[in-house]
Amino acid sequence: MRHLLDRYRIGVRRACEVVRQSRSAWYYQPRENDDAPLLRRIEEIAATRVRYGFRRIFVLLRREGWRANHKHVYRLYCQAGLNLRRKRPRRRKAAAHRLERAVLTAPNQARSMDFVADALFDGRRFRALTVVDNFTKESLAIEVDQQLKGEDVVAVMERLRHPRGLSQRLQTDNGSEFISPVDFEQEKMISKD
Numbered sequence: 001m002r003h004l005l006d007r008y009r010i011g012v013r014r015a016c017e018v019v020r021q022s023r024s025a026w027y028y029q030p031r032e033n034d035d036a037p038l039l040r041r042i043e044e045i046a047a048t049r050v051r052y053g054f055r056r057i058f059v060l061l062r063r064e065g066w067r068a069n070h071k072h073v074y075r076l077y078c079q080a081g082l083n084l085r086r087k088r089p090r091r092r093k094a095a096a097h098r099l100e101r102a103v104l105t106a107p108n109q110a111r112s113m114d115f116v117a118d119a120l121f122d123g124r125r126f127r128a129l130t131v132v133d134n135f136t137k138e139s140l141a142i143e144v145d146q147q148l149k150g151e152d153v154v155a156v157m158e159r160l161r162h163p164r165g166l167s168q169r170l171q172t173d174n175g176s177e178f179i180s181p182v183d184f185e186q187e188k189m190i191s192k193d
Contacts, residue, residue, distance in 0.1 A: 107136050126145065128143065
């Protein structure tokens with residue numbers, strides 16, 4: 001635009017019309033905004049009140065008389081790196097009670113048991129119960145049926161018990177197949193009757 005003004009000696013209004021620019025944009029002078037004091041104050045509040053987030057810091061700044069809007073305060077808050085998560089994430093309770101994985105030295109010390117599902121070419125679904133020795137990685141049993149019940153699992157485990165004996169440890173996932181609706185205390189009471 002400066003080129004139009006110098007070369008053709010036209011006024012600012014005419015030059016702005018030619019390039020389709022508003023005159024306010026031509027006359028705009030950027031102001032130097034010193035954010036250092038506000039940034040220091042945000043960092044001070046965040047250091048003394050560790051659990052405060054951006055919103056609470058913004059409210060405190062407003063009460064102290066700072067004139068910055070919430071977008072400006074949030075930009076400085078992020079620029080200072082205060083939006084990063086400071087507290088450690090909670091671990092699941094199950095992870096706290098998890099046992100360390102035992103070092104296996106011989107077969108039949110630990111077995112893993114899980115269900116897998118698939119479908120035939122005609123769309124019929126089937127499930128398979130698999131039992132694996134963790135030391136030898138040998139598949140001890142695969143029971144396949146359209147529906148497997150608790151009695152089927154017990155029958156497979158009984159079949160494995162006689163030739164191989166009981167394993168010291170049986171590992172399963174937390175799938176719905178291994179969750180019983182009957183509580184252990186209720187089971188004890190039923191067996192006493």
